[in-house]
Amino acid sequence: MPLINHLGISMAKKSIVKSARVLPALLTGELPARLHENFSNESDTVRLRTVPSIRDRANNSLLELCAESAFKGGSSENLITNVSVVFNPYKKNAESVYKEVLGFLRDECVRVVPSGQLLITIGGDGTILYNKQIYRQPIFGIGTESSFICPARFDNWREKLPKALSKPKVEKRLMLTGRVGDFTLPDALNEIAVRNREHRVVRFKVNSGSNDYDFRADGVIFSTPTGSTGYSYSCGGDELDYAAREYQVVGIAPFRRAFKPMKVGEDAVVRIEAVPYKSVEIIVDGQFTYPMHQGVLEIFKSGDAEIVIV
Numbered sequence: 042m043p044l045i046n047h048l049g050i051s052m053a054k055k056s057i058v059k060s061a062r063v064l065p066a067l068l069t070g071e072l073p074a075r076l077h078e079n080f081s082n083e084s085d086t087v088r089l090r091t092v093p094s095i096r097d098r099a100n101n102s103l104l105e106l107c108a109e110s111a112f113k114g115g116s117s118e119n120l121i122t123n124v125s126v127v128f129n130p131y132k133k134n135a136e137s138v139y140k141e142v143l144g145f146l147r148d149e150c151v152r153v154v155p156s157g158q159l160l161i162t163i164g165g166d167g168t169i170l171y172n173k174q175i176y177r178q179p180i181f182g183i184g185t186e187s188s189f190i191c192p193a194r195f196d197n198w199r200e201k202l203p204k205a206l207s208k209p210k211v212e213k214r215l216m217l218t219g220r221v222g223d224f225t226l227p228d229a230l231n232e233i234a235v236r237n238r239e240h241r242v243v244r245f246k247v248n249s250g251s252n253d254y255d256f257r258a259d260g261v262i263f264s265t266p267t268g269s270t271g272y273s274y275s276c277g278g279d280e281l282d283y284a285a286r287e288y289q290v291v292g293i294a295p296f297r298r299a300f301k302p303m304k305v306g307e308d309a310v311v312r313i314e315a316v317p318y319k320s321v322e323i324i325v326d327g328q329f330t331y332p333m334h335q336g337v338l339e340i341f342k343s344g345d346a347e348i349v350i351v
Contacts, residue, residue, distance in 0.1 A: 121206045122150075124157040127172055129164030138183060138195050139163045145199065151206060159209070159349065161202075166190045166231075169348075170326040173216075174227050179347035181205045189270055190230070192350045209349050214267045215307055217288060218343035219323065222335050226325055228343045231268030234293070234324045235313060235338060236260025242296055243321055246314040249290070249305055256300040260293035260321075261313060263340045268326075278302045288342075311340045 124146065128139035142161060146153060160176045162168040165184040169191065173180065183198045184191030193201040219226040219233055226233065236259055237243045245261055247254040264273030265288050266281040274280055278291040279302065286307040292300040305311060315321040318336030325331075 120209060121157075121159050123152040123154045124159045124161055124206075125155060125176065125178065126153055126161045127163070127168065129162075129168045132164040132168070132185075134195055135164045135168075138198065142183070142198070142202070145202065149203075149206065159205070162191075167328070170230055170328055173230055173346055174328075179209070179211050179349050181209075181349040190267060190348065192348070205349050211347050212284065212350050213345040214283060214348055215265050215286060215288065216343045216346050217263055217265055217340055219263075219341070220339045221323070221331070221333060221337070224331075224334075226323065226331065227329060228346070229263075229268075229325045230265060230346050231326045232262050232264040232272055233326075233340060234260055234262050234272065235315065235321060235333065236293060236324070237315075237320050238322050239320045242294075243318075244316040245292075245300075246316070247290065247300075248312040249303070249309060254300055256292065256295050258292045258295040258300065262289075262291045262293060263311065264289045264291060267346075272327075273302075276302075279304070307342050309341075313338050313340065 126139065126142060126146075128135045130136060142163065143153065156176075157178060160172065160178040160180045161183065162172055162180060163183045165188045166182070168184070169180055169182045181193070181202070182188065182191030183193045183195065183202075186194060188194065192205075214230060216228040216230050217233055218228050235245075242257040242259060244255070244257050247256075247261065262273050262276060262278070264271075264278055266283050266285040269278060269281040269289060273289055273291045276291050276293050278289045281287070281289070281304075287304050288307065288309075289302055289304050290311055291302040314337045315333055316336065318333050321333040321336070323331045323333055323338060
């Protein structure tokens with residue numbers, strides 16, 4: 042999903058974003074030349090030279106700032122003084138909201154920079170899911186009525202964004218990753234799904250600690266608490282509290298219901314093997330797809346995403 046930075050510069054074309062071969066570049070910050078733009082600071086315009094590396098963080102820790110502000114009784118001044126802004130050009134009305142947000146930030150004397158204290162995403166949950174692979178700042182999402190992760194919508198962001206800037210509250214969300222051979226998957230804020238791209242069941246062998254499971258199904262979902270209200274829930278999983286320190290393993294149409302959804306602790310490592318594996322794919326947050334080489338995947342916690350709520 043191509044996105045636009047705070048000046049409307051195209052960050053990626055759809056064909057590039059969806060390609061798994063781009064991810065190693067995203068992880069190291071070594072992006073294709075077409076994603077680079079010249080840097081200038083003429084007038085009040087800041088152009089993005091390179092997409093910030095996934096390992097970049099804001100200069101000031103927002104969590105530390107929030108902790109400090111909690112003891113100051115709340116100031117009328119903005120705690121956040123600089124932000125980054127991205128929007129999804131394929132989402133209806135996202136660009137117009139983006140322009141309105143830029144105007145609001147200008148009036149509030151909040152600078153828009155390539156790597157700010159806070160990342161504002163405009164579009165929906167998918168816009169957050171994509172950008173968490175590029176930025177490491179806490180995220181404030183502006184989405185539609187169907188958004189679950191975004192704390193603000195297109196019709197009420199003017200009420201909620203000022204609160205996020207002046208008195209931000211950061212909520213940590215558990216993320217998952219996985220390893221196939223020597224390759225490590227990108228972080229998943231919603232889920233990692235393993236499923237057959239062909240229309241037939243696959244035999245899955247799942248191991249969690251001393252527990253072993255062997256069943257046939259269309260696939261298996263490893264869902265975070267944030268993702269528990271979506272794909273996982275539709276397949277029979279439980280709806281977890283967003284702050285829960287556990288994740289779920291849920292079968293996708295397991296034959297004869299041979300596998301029941303199970304919860305494991307945040308530090309659990311779950312191993313899954315697919316037989317046969319050549320037609321099995323790994324989908325991360327519905328954004329990136331990889332072949333399941335060697336047929337064995339290990340799932341484990343990768344860290345936490347920081348979502349600003351109001």
